[in-house]
Amino acid sequence: MADFEPIIVAFCCHYCAYGAADLAGSMRLEYPPNIRVIRLPCTGKVTPILLLRAFEKGADGVYVAGCLEGDCHFIQGNLVAKPRVNYTRKLIQEVGLEPERLEMFNMSAAMGPRFAEVAREFTERIKTLGPSPLRKTHPTAKQEAA
Amino acid sequence: MVIGERKPFEEIVKMLNDHKKILVLGCGGCVTVCLTGGEDAVGLLSSQLRMFREKENNSLDITEKTIERQCDPEYIEQISDILGQIDGILSLACGAGVQFVAERYPGMPVYPALNTTFVGGSKKEGYYVERCQTCGDCKLFYTGGICPIARCSKSLLNGPCGGSTNGKCEIDPQVDCAWQLIIDRLKSLNLMERYEQIIEANDWRSSRDGGPRTMIREDFQR
Numbered sequence: 001m002a003d004f005e006p007i008i009v010a011f012c013c014h015y016c017a018y019g020a021a022d023l024a025g026s027m028r029l030e031y032p033p034n035i036r037v038i039r040l041p042c043t044g045k046v047t048p049i050l051l052l053r054a055f056e057k058g059a060d061g062v063y064v065a066g067c068l069e070g071d072c073h074f075i076q077g078n079l080v081a082k083p084r085v086n087y088t089r090k091l092i093q094e095v096g097l098e099p100e101r102l103e104m105f106n107m108s109a110a111m112g113p114r115f116a117e118v119a120r121e122f123t124e125r126i127k128t129l130g131p132s133p134l135r136k137t138h139p140t141a142k143q144e145a146a
Numbered sequence: 147m148v149i150g151e152r153k154p155f156e157e158i159v160k161m162l163n164d165h166k167k168i169l170v171l172g173c174g175g176c177v178t179v180c181l182t183g184g185e186d187a188v189g190l191l192s193s194q195l196r197m198f199r200e201k202e203n204n205s206l207d208i209t210e211k212t213i214e215r216q217c218d219p220e221y222i223e224q225i226s227d228i229l230g231q232i233d234g235i236l237s238l239a240c241g242a243g244v245q246f247v248a249e250r251y252p253g254m255p256v257y258p259a260l261n262t263t264f265v266g267g268s269k270k271e272g273y274y275v276e277r278c279q280t281c282g283d284c285k286l287f288y289t290g291g292i293c294p295i296a297r298c299s300k301s302l303l304n305g306p307c308g309g310s311t312n313g314k315c316e317i318d319p320q321v322d323c324a325w326q327l328i329i330d331r332l333k334s335l336n337l338m339e340r341y342e343q344i345i346e347a348n349d350w351r352s353s354r355d356g357g358p359r360t361m362i363r364e365d366f367q368r
Binding site: 047048049052053055056091092094095096097133134 | 155156186189190193194196197198200201
């Protein structure tokens with residue numbers, strides 16, 4: 001398990017977290033390469049099925065990163081996403097996955113260091129939880145090599 | 147509309163234990179509106195079922211489809227070409243839809259994924275309340291458009307009872323006393339004389355007491 005490298009999908013809002021990721025890069029901040037960023041026009045675009053699909057395709061962890069509450073570019077997209085993420089946590093729990101594998105974070109485009117911190121913390125969390133039981137059908141390059 | 151609520155996931159999983167290839171069939175009617183049986187709900191439940199069975203090393207082949215209505219033979223016909231590829235149907239319709247599909251395809255097991263809960267409407271998005279008990283003898287004229295059968299916990303036709311306190315029902319302080327609502331509304335409409343009329347004992351034969359009901363439009367019979 002020590003060499004387990006999780007696959008993490010991060011659904012990032014174009015107006016904040018995606019900008020923060022860009023800033024983290026410009027600042028030359030290091031964060032784990034396990035994160036696969038998917039840019040969304042707003043976290044209000046997130047639906048439970050989108051999150052479930054990520055798990056179904058073998059993601060070990062998924063997070064949604066939206067604007068700070070009250071700062072959504074589309075006024076309340078992040079407030080729409082929040083209960084949807086919470087609902088999806090229940091859905092993955094029913095399936096037998098730990099709800100901690102899914103989380104929502106809020107940050108502004110100026111928070112590059114926070115983006116890197118979230119990426120590090122979440123990767124650590126998923127490493128502690130271990131691979132998703134659905135991962136076996138989607139082996140990573142590393143597992144294949146092993 | 148008919149409101150349905152999804153059954154607990156474990157119950158659905160148990161029903162499908164012996165199946166390998168199923169059709170998860172959504173309904174585009176009431177249950178789509180109340181967010182439990184439409185295309186989205188079909189996608190969610192199918193994804194959950196696939197993941198669960200994959201985890202158990204017992205994969206489940208799922209075909210997803212949503213038809214306009216499951217309580218109408220002409221739409222149910224649309225799944226006839228899928229039947230050869232499946233060994234069971236999980237229906238996300240209300241109880242009526244499940245039964246119509248089962249009647250049409252006698253050799254195919256059809257299971258309900260929802261518990262049909264009540265006839266009601268949406269107070270706001272994702273929040274549904276009961277408004278009608280389909281008793282078959284509408285009294286809304288006398289009661290200012292508020293149904294005492296569906297909304298009074300005792301279905302009293304001449305209320306309120308002694309359990310009404312500050313406009314709330316004794317069964318739960320969150321539940322409005324239907325008769326308080328009726329009186330308030332009749333007062334605001336200046337129609338209190340309707341409240342003075344005693345409503346006679348109901349003839350429950352028009353409700354479920356008369357057995358399963360039918361409604362036939364003669365002009366449509368050939």
